[in-house]
Amino acid sequence: GQQVMQIPQYQHVQEGEDFTTYCNSSTTLSNIQWYKQRPGGHPVFLIQLVKSGEVKKQKRLTFQFGEAKKNSSLHITATQTTDVGTYFCAGRDTSGTYKYIFGTGTRLKVLA
Amino acid sequence: EPEVTQTPSHQVTQMGQEVILRCVPISNHLYFYWYRQILGQKVEFLVSFYNNEISEKSEIFDDQFSVERPDGSNFTLKIRSTKLEDSAMYFCASHYGGALGGELFFGEGSRLTVL
Numbered sequence: 001g002q003q004v005m006q007i008p009q010y011q012h013v014q015e016g017e018d019f020t021t022y023c024n025s026s027t028t029l030s031n032i033q034w035y036k037q038r039p040g041g042h043p044v045f046l047i048q049l050v051k052s053g054e055v056k057k058q059k060r061l062t063f064q065f066g067e068a069k070k071n072s073s074l075h076i077t078a079t080q081t082t083d084v085g086t087y088f089c090a091g092r093d094t095s096g097t098y099k100y101i102f103g104t105g106t107r108l109k110v111l112a
Numbered sequence: 113e114p115e116v117t118q119t120p121s122h123q124v125t126q127m128g129q130e131v132i133l134r135c136v137p138i139s140n141h142l143y144f145y146w147y148r149q150i151l152g153q154k155v156e157f158l159v160s161f162y163n164n165e166i167s168e169k170s171e172i173f174d175d176q177f178s179v180e181r182p183d184g185s186n187f188t189l190k191i192r193s194t195k196l197e198d199s200a201m202y203f204c205a206s207h208y209g210g211a212l213g214g215e216l217f218f219g220e221g222s223r224l225t226v227l
Contacts, residue, residue, distance in 0.1 A: 001171075031213055042203055043155060045215040088155060092213055098143050099168045100216060102155040 002027045004091050004103040012109045019076040021106035023089035030094045032065055032072045035102075038085045043102075046074075079110045114138040118204050118219035126227055128193050133222045135187045135204030144187045145205040145216070146179065148172070155203065161187065162209075194226045 003026040013019050023032070031050045035043035047056055049065035049072060056063045062075045072089055086107045090100040117136045125131050137144050146158040159179055160167040166179065178190045187206075191198055201223050205216045 033213075033216070035216075037155075042218040042220050043216070044218070048213070048215065050212055090155075090216070097168060098162070098207075098209065098213060099157055099160050100145075100213070101157055102147070104154045 002091070002093050002101050004089060004101050006087075006089060006103040006106050008106055009104065010107045010109075012111060013079050015081060015110050015112050016078050019079050019083070019108055021074050021087050021089075021108075023072045023074075023091075023103050025070045025091045025093075025101075027070070027091075027093045029069050029091040031092055032069075033090045033092075033100065034063060034072075034074055035088045035090060036085050037088065037105075041085075043088060076108075079108070081110050081112055084108060084110050114217075116204055116206055116217050116219035118202075118222050120222055121220065122223045122225070124225045124227065125194055127196060131191045131194055131198075131224060133189045133191075133202050133204075133224070135189075135219055136185055137187055137204065137206035138217055139185070140208065141206035141217070142209045143167075143207050144181070146189045147203045147205060147218075148200040149203065149221075150200045158189075158202075191224075194224075196226050199224055199226045 033048045034046040037043045053067045054065040060077045064073045086105045088105045089103040119134045144161040149155050158173045159169045176192045201221045203221045204219045207214045
């Protein structure tokens with residue numbers, strides 16, 4: 001079945017440093033979403049990417065969808081302590097399903 | 113802002129007991145989901161539900177699991193005979209649907225502890 005992997009599994013950064021998490025799917029995706037889960041919280045939607053090669057920005061966050069629509073990345077510029085949490089990508093394959101398979105997640109810690 | 117609500121927030125049960133977790137999705141949403149998350153691990157898909165029937169289910173969603181939308185507002189997950197490995201956080205989610213999918217709105221979760 002469809003598998004979605006993320007690297008790295010953990011990342012510790014100093015406040016102000018940049019951070020990137022990478023997401024790779026075993027199957028071609030129709031779209032991909034990104035979620036943030038704070039410690040003890042539930043996943044909260046950040047963004048959805050649909051088009052091949054699409055790049056979207058939200059303030060310090062930049063999201064990219066690969067040309068082949070099998071990978072994606074999230075880059076945070078100048079991390080802040082409020083960025084702490086686990087970032088998950090979630091992909092929907094091209095079969096027409098409405099099932100989103102979540103990636104393995106990247107847990108970000110920001111040291112002040 | 114509309115939200116997905118889940119009850120109970122925490123349930124402790126003995127192995128072999130039945131458990132029902134309840135969710136009220138956002139009222140105009142059409143697709144409903146249950147996901148689970150074992151502590152510190154990824155969010156795993158269990159089942160999706162649309163038009164009053166299961167759309168898809170994962171390998172985890174075996175005969176011990178069932179879902180129901182009994183009254184047009186509640187969406188329940190039942191585990192008939194709980195096992196120790198069922199201990200996890202269970203998240204309900206919903207979205208409106210449409211060709212591009214759309215944002216999944218998650219509830220705050222129900223933590224299930226099986227002793």
